Amino acid sequence: MLSLHDVRKTWRQGDHEVVACDVGQLQIDAGETVALIGRSGTGKTTLLHIIAGILRPDRGSIEIAGERIDRMSEGACDHFRGRHIGMVYQTFNLLQPFTALENVLLGALFGRGAGGDAPDRAAALLQRVGLGERMHHRPSQLSVGQVQRVAICRALINEPELILMDEPLGNQDRQTGGEVLDLLLQMAREGNQTVLMVTHDPESAKRMGRTVDLATLRRVP
Numbered sequence: 001m002l003s004l005h006d007v008r009k010t011w012r013q014g015d016h017e018v019v020a021c022d023v024g025q026l027q028i029d030a031g032e033t034v035a036l037i038g039r040s041g042t043g044k045t046t047l048l049h050i051i052a053g054i055l056r057p058d059r060g061s062i063e064i065a066g067e068r069i070d071r072m073s074e075g076a077c078d079h080f081r082g083r084h085i086g087m088v089y090q091t092f093n094l095l096q097p098f099t100a101l102e103n104v105l106l107g108a109l110f111g112r113g114a115g116g117d118a119p120d121r122a123a124a125l126l127q128r129v130g131l132g133e134r135m136h137h138r139p140s141q142l143s144v145g146q147v148q149r150v151a152i153c154r155a156l157i158n159e160p161e162l163i164l165m166d167e168p169l170g171n172q173d174r175q176t177g178g179e180v181l182d183l184l185l186q187m188a189r190e191g192n193q194t195v196l197m198v199t200h201d202p203e204s205a206k207r208m209g210r211t212v213d214l215a216t217l218r219r220v221p
């Protein structure tokens with residue numbers, strides 16, 4: 001489902017370079033739920049953005065559902081992401097002027113389309129995560145846990161094969177974050193979707209089928 005080979009990304013900070021990501025090999029099968037664990041600053045968000053095709057690596061190959069996204073043009077990559085990948089960002093990235101329902105529909109607009117039954121599916125997803133009464137609220141009127149649930153619905157609206165999640169706890173308490181993660185995993189299981197989560201938290205990693213320590217993926221220089 002997902003295959004990474006020799007992926008590297010460095011950032012220039014002042015006059016020196018920081019290696020943000022250095023992965024030798026990573027293979028994830030369809031339907032797996034995997035936690036990539038690493039301390040803060042070890043390149044988890046960078047790697048997730050590379051897998052989503054939001055960031056280009058300096059080198060390496062990324063294959064998702066049989067397609068080499070590192071070889072795609074930016075436009076083709078955006079199109080591919082819209083249809084095959086659902087991303088729950090560390091900072092959730094909802095658009096503040098829009099309601100919960102509109103934010104989920106915007107996900108559809110950049111994916112399989114916001115017409116047809118998309119509004120009904122968006123509403124059903126929000127119901128499913130317990131936000132049936134909050135659909136017409138803006139992000140500023142919701143709690144952190146509720147905003148994350150909306151971000152999950154936006155990630156799921158296009159029925160992507162691959163779901164990427166950055167730090168499931170965010171700045172919530174462990175119980176709330178754990179409940180949201182369990183809900184996502186349950187929905188992913190029903191859809192036979194693959195989930196890759198990155199986290200610094202060993203407890204939330206335990207909820208996943210497999211845990212991989214990011215440090216062990218580093219190539220020996």
Ligand SMILES: Nc1ncnc2c1ncn2[C@@H]1O[C@H](COP(=O)(O)OP(=O)(O)O)[C@@H](O)[C@H]1O
Nearest residue numbers: 011012018020039040041042043044045046047
């Ligand atoms: N846009 C950027 N410009 C320069 N350095 C960056 C940028 N984004 C991340 N970094 C650096 O890359 C490293 C990894 O960051 P990040 O991927 O956010 O780690 P994590 O998500 O594991 O906390 C850090 O040293 C960070 O300072």
Ligand SMILES: [Mg+2]
Nearest residue numbers: 044045046090
């Ligand atoms: Mg991060």
